Amino acid sequence: MSTAAPVAPVTPGPSTAADERLLRPIRRPSAGTAGATLVMAILVGLGVWSVIDLGIDLPTILGSLGSAVAFVGRMFPLDFPPLPDLAGMIAETLAIVFLATLLAVALSVPVSLAAARATTRGRITRGAARTLIVLARAVPDLVLAIVLLRVFGLGPVAGILAMGLHSVGMIGKLYADAIEELDDSPRQAVETVGGTRSQQIWSAIPMALLPQVIATGLHRFDINLRTSVLLGYVGVGGIGLEIADALRSLDYQRGMALALVVLALCIVVELVSGGIRAAILPRPGGRSARTGWIDRLLDRPTARPATEQIHAPWSVDRFRRVLSVAVLVVVTAGSLWKVDLDAATLLGGIAEIPSTVQLFLPPGFGGSAGTVFADLLVTVQIALAATLLGGILALPIGILAARNVVAGRAVHTGFRLLIVIIRGIPELILAIIFVVISGLGGVAGTLALALGAVGLLSKLIADSLEETDPRPQEALRALGASAPQVFLAATLRQAAPAVVAHTMYLLDTNIRSATLLGVVGAGGIGFLLLNAARINQFEVVTAIVLLMVGVVLVVEALSMWLRHAVR
Amino acid sequence: MTSSPGPHPRTTPAALPADPALTLRGVTKDFGKGVKGLDDVDLDLAQGSITVLLGLSGSGKSTLLRHLNGLHTPTHGTVSVFGESLRGLSGPRLRTLRRGIGMIFQDYGLVGPMSVLENVCTGALGELRGPRIGLLMYPKRVRREALQHLDRVGLADRAHQRADTLSGGQQQRVAIARALLQHPRILLADEPVASLDPVSAAQIIDLLRRISEEDGLTIVTALHQVELALDLADRVVGLRSGKVVFDRQTAGMSARDAAEIYESVATPTTQELEALTDMHSAAASSS
Incomplete structure (x- = not known):
């Protein structure tokens, strides 16, 4: 709201308001902001701890290069x-x-x-x-x-x-x-x-x-x-x-x-x-009505006056709509036939x-509560470590892929392509490969998820950078700021909340994925889950699921709160 | 290319008290496909003067302003600032030149989530080295001065609020404070009040006039409200389809001149003839 108060007299010089205290940023006790910063710092700390505790370091990764070569050898032909x-x-x-x-x-x-x-x-x-x-x-x-x-x-x-x-x-x-x-x-x-x-x-x-x-x-x-x-x-x-x-x-x-x-x-x-x-x-701008060959073919001029044409004409759009519905029906019928689904089975x-x-009730641990909790911790560690490593890799890739940051067309197109390729690889395939290369356990799961995280997060970062308001950037260019100054002060500052939100979203999905990848032996509780189901310990399955749902809900609540707080 | 003026273009020493702050010679901007943003514009803008560019949207006001600090490069012709030609300037030399020219925009160009004071501090980026984020990365001297400028526009008490929590008029005053931190000799303003209510608009116009008087700034601003223009300007320049269609000093301007100006900028381009007859009948009925 604008105030009708007159502008203060335009006189340079000492002023009462401009005292020393105002020169420092005042951390308004917006508890949200302070809390959010603290929580983010803790999460990063936990991520670092997870990376160390899971035993992910450069020697391990370099050491597994040898097995990677051997693996490629066994892949062919x-x-x-x-x-x-x-x-x-x-x-x-x-x-x-x-x-x-x-x-x-x-x-x-x-x-x-x-x-x-x-x-x-x-x-x-x-x-x-x-x-x-x-x-x-x-x-x-x-x-x-x-x-x-x-x-x-x-x-x-x-x-x-x-x-x-x-x-x-x-x-x-x-x-x-x-x-x-x-x-x-x-x-x-x-x-x-x-x-x-x-x-x-x-x-x-x-x-x-x-x-x-x-x-x-x-x-x-x-x-x-x-x-x-x-x-x-x-x-x-x-x-x-x-x-x-x-x-x-x-x-x-x-x-x-x-x-x-x-x-x-x-x-x-x-x-x-x-x-x-x-x-x-x-x-944006909408689609203009076009007349194509289908219109000419289907929409024969009728003798009836326009006021009596109660049916829509056979335009390209109508043709397309009918065709889409027909395709949908045919594909559904074909799929039902293919998977042999009938009412009796259902x-x-x-x-x-x-x-x-x-069979699944009541939940119980079947005497292996210790293992369950240890593996649950590993799952959370994998998610934290993968999000941290993925984030570290995704930030530069995302920045280089944003159209409005890097001037060279070749650079951002190249990085966009790289992102599409990384995103194309299903995380499960990555996990399978990493399990073969670096052995069963958390390292494989973390590396697979981290690589998957790069695909998702760098795309989201690039998109949020491109969506920033260009006007502050132009204003800073006009006052003589250099390209890095404009990027940091205007572009990155605007995109920062979105980047935090996307990273939290990533952690959220990684917790789920970390569970699932355990199934192929990539570490964590998924392996235990699958085994319990195989040996008919269904009460253990229920217990694990309840724990997982609990962890997922906690992380989701945390990430929702953080996303809200950093806005 | 027209003949470019030398470093000291004292071609009309009698007409101008000093070297013009800004000189345009035969400036044409071709946006391709036959669209001309500017068409053979010649202008000399005196130091310390307030010039208002009038015209409909698309008439070339913004394009002209953006030529004055090198955001646009002319297809033909030369733009000179205090005698220095902008042609071929790039990198650090262009940034040094821009540092001396403040610019404010219709939509303020503030970084919304950033605090008001830090937004003002970004005005010093041209003289500081290296990228910065966060208020504490700016030298104390800059922060202190930024606060003084905020005080000057009446917003020192809002220094630590997020910029996007201010009203439009307040945001524009922050943008002016940011421009003042550059110690500019020239201030460009692109439709500075187009997004504002009448009261805030009047405040901004008032502020611009005072700044010009007190700091001896040369101001060039694009406006589309004729009343505000005549209120603020020493000189009005009308643009239409990238061409200068009139160019007058406002001192001693009659009501009839004002009406003529109003007619010639307020009528759509496609109805040139109609507009002309209207203008004549209006002039005839008023006399």
Whole structure:
């Protein structure tokens, strides 16, 4: 708010306000800021301690270079399975991932409508929906898969349901956020016409939300594709199962060939989904109505006057919409056929759920509480160390990849490309490779996660640097500041809160990933979890899951608070 | 290239009391695809004067201002500051020149999450070496002076607040304090009040005039409100499609001249003829 007070007299000289005390920054007792700084310092300290305690140092890394060379030797010649088999595996994996994502989207729409402030029925509904979302996110899909495999037997169904349910945690949250960010005036307009609550929601929300629904779904498809490889390890079908089998029998030539196929698949899927997302998300300025050959082909001029044309004309857009729906239906039917899912299996399994759940209760440690807690600590250490190492590597890469920091086009394009390549490699594949190179244990998991973290964090850093307000930068250039001065004072300062937030988000996801990577022997509690399930110690599985959910929720709460405090 | 003036362009010693602070000779800026930001502009701006550039958006006001401190480089022609040509200046020499020219912007150009005082301190970056972040990295001398300038614009009590917690008018005053810390001889202002309410706008205009009087600053500012322009300026220069369409001293200007100026900057380019008839009928009815 502007004050109407006149400007103080413009007279240079001594002033009462300009006393010495004001020359130093006054740490206003905004407890948030001070606390946030302290917590961040502690987290960095814990990260350093974790790196040391896990035994990650330069000699270890250099020492494992020798085994890396030996490993590469054993990889070749790569042994690809015959093409029909390979195509079958790929089709099965894609079918599982597609159905899981579809299920997640279908479940997320009602959940997010209940969770969003604008559309919820009441405080209780909203709280319940929010809790459901948090729980779905906190229970790893691997754990769900272990439980559901018990119910539905080995095969794709358990994988589809596990990923489908877990994905609600992310998709539901993003949808709910998107609904809350929607412009409320269309809904109010329906309200003023006298529409009911459900009419307001149905006519104002779906079309506005559709691009976001599809974009988020595609994003999750990418993630689920990577997860499906991991689920292969516990007996869900597809290409992951084949990789697990090959590596268990130390057949690196086949295993690495399949890993390469997964890598290619991930990159192709990411490119395709990126293309679709770019095409559907609203662009600044909007799209102008175009007339293409399809219009001319489909939209024959009719004799009817414009006032009687109650159907939309067959434009490119309408054609595209109908085609998209048709493709969706065909792919769904094809996927259902491929994974051999039928109502009888599904219902039979659901009937068995109560008796299976009883196996998992009550939680207990089966006499190995010490091991469980020790491994839990290792998991947290892996996440902390990986986030620290990943952050240290990601900062320079992210800065060099930002368009508005480095003048040379070749530099930022090159680093952007590097990021895309790093991001393309699933963390699980990295973990498998590092386990082979540096042996079972935390070092492999940390290095794999750190490398994965570089891919994610450097992209986020580059994006937040590019999103900074360019006007302060221009102002500083105009007053004669050099490029490094402008970068530090204007660009980095503006992006700093976002960088902290992204790093905390990374720690958050790394805690989950550290659990999961334990399955392939990359250290931490995941290995224990898988073993407990194998030897039917289900009460131990429950105990581990509860501990994990606890840790995840604590870290998530901490990271949410920090993200809020550093703004 | 037009003939570039020498280091001492005393071509019209009778007309000007001293060397002009800013000289433009045949300045043309071609943005490509036939879009001309500036079209053959010749101007001499006297030291200590306040010049207001008037014109619609897209008429070339901002482009002209950005040529005066080398944020833009002319396609043809020369820009000289106190006789020194900007052509070919780059790196440290360009930064040294910019240090002597303050600039304020329509959207203030403050770093939002940074404190007000640190924002003012960034005004000293041109004379300091090396990148800095955090108030304590600035010498005490700079901090003390920054605080004095903040006091001058009436905001010393806000020094340790985040810049984005201030109102628009206050933020613009912070931006002015930052410019003052440069000890500039010239102050450029690009639509400094376009985002402000009338009261804050009047405060900023008032402040600019006082600074000019007290520090002997040469001020060049782009505005689109004719009333404010006539209130502030010694001289108004009208731009349209990158060309200078009028150039007058405001001293002794009649109401009719003002109306003419208003007409010639306030009508859209596409309706030049209509505007002309309107202007004539307005002039006829007023006389």
